[in-house]
Amino acid sequence: MQYVSTHPRKVRGEEVHQTSSEKKRTAKNRQLHKSMSIGGLEHEVSGASFHKGIETEECEVAVGKHPKLFREAVEAAYIVPDADHFVDAPDVKEVADRLKLWLSVGYPVHLIGPTGCGKTSMAMHIAKELGQPVVWINGDEAVTTTDLIGGYSQIEQETLRDKYVHNVFRSKDILKADWVDNPLTLACKYGYTLVYNEFSRTKPLANNILLSVFEEGILELPTKFGEERYIRVHPDFNAILTSNSVEYAGVHKPQDALLDRLVGIYMDYYSFNTEVKIVRAHTGVPERDARKIVGVVGSLREKLSDAQKPGTRACIMIGQGLKALNGHGSVNFEQLCIDVMATKTSSPADLLEKQSLVKEAIAGFA
The missing domain is CATH 1.10.8 (Helicase, Ruva Protein; domain 3)
Structure with missing residues (x-):
């Protein structure tokens, strides 16, 4: 339970007493403003919240005005592997061109091949070439739908007590549920490129959420309340999935309905x-x-x-x-x-x- 004073005492512009969650939120906002300090972007998103993505109207305005700085801020929040030392060779270019072709016409691409053949490096290299921020998911047995779309991180109860007027006592309880977007939701909302590494190591049930994303262009958030339960997928959204061949241990066979919505490119070892x-x-x-x-x-x-x-x-x-x-x-x-x-x-x-x-x-x- 969190007690909020109606007239909080402040020193140098900050409240004297803050809960641990408030301190964390303040630290995150400072980090955001620091990462966006180039070119005055911090003035346009002042007071906005930022948790692995931009979640307020003020920040959405900043997206259009400063796309480069916004992209840098998103990439700073999401640590993704670097595709360093990418080699330009004929057989590499052949796979890259096919991958870019299918992405350009709006299809998600599934890179399949033996372990260690360069699937992830290829996916990251092409994702960076698309020019949009890249968000990353690493599949495994424990991944659930919530890990993909997000969920309510906490429910806060605030008790407001007003004793400002003599002989008047007012009490009000407020319950707040904080929703946190995870990679798939961020990518669908803002047109990022989603790289889903080791896609086939996730149980098929968790990936059912992708069916409507790839076919109807709608992301449903089953656990979210209100009008924001359905999100129309951004036209710049792209998805690249990587998987080992089915003969490898720990690999699940994806459902046929989902495979029908993907373009599969088989990668083998290079020359x-x-x-x-x-x-x-x-x-x-x-x-x-x-x-x-x-x-x-x-x-x-x-x-x-x-x-x-x-x-x-x-x-x-x-x-x-x-x-x-x-x-x-x-x-x-x-x-x-x-x-x-x-x-x-x-x-x-x-x-x-x-x-x-x-x-x-x-x-x-x-």
Whole structure:
């Protein structure tokens, strides 16, 4: 229960006594004004609330006047992975062009492929190219519809007592429910780009909310009260979903009704030369070392099952280890490869088998 004085005492423009929630809200507003201080944007959203998105009319006015500053503020509130060292190669461009084509005609795109093949990097790179703020969801077993759309974070009860007039006592109780928008709602409201990583690791029931978003362009907030229960999806809204192939552990098969509303693009591992460029861009190792790394990892892919195949990420990890050694230390190239491959072993016998495969692959590039 929160007691509010009708004539609060203030010092230097701030109330002397604040509850913990009020202090947090004040700190958030200060951070918002700091992030929007360039170009005078803070004067236009003064007093507005900002919680992982813009939620008041004053801030919506600022969107149109200062889109760049507004975008920077949103991106500062939502931490999303950076698509650094993105390599421009023919096979990369081919996938990127298809992805941009379908987004340009209004369809959400589902990137499907083996682990470590660059799905997330591709999604983030294209999302940034679209020029809208990017919001991020990472799917897993525990994700619910509320995690996607938001919910009532708290219900506050305020008791107002007025003793200003002598012999007059007035008491009033006010219940306030604070709604907090989560990534899907923000993206639909303001035309952001939604990147739903590991989409198929979320249980299908939680993703039912996407059906009306992708088909009718309407987002329903089942737990919200009043007229704001339905939101018309912003015309600039885009969605990119990424999933591992169904043979991977922990992957749920999405419902057919939802898949019918998506465009599916299957991604495989890039070509030898493209992976060499990617390894060099991420690690800075000489081309000779990068070619050896990619060759060894490619050889292992041919001999392992789909769920066990090492991806481009494994090449980068080996390259980073090799770069850190810089010719020094007791760890050799073979051991680096074995350490990276050991993450997908199920038993000592499995590890011995992979050690043998690594030695065989390295011998072929000696």
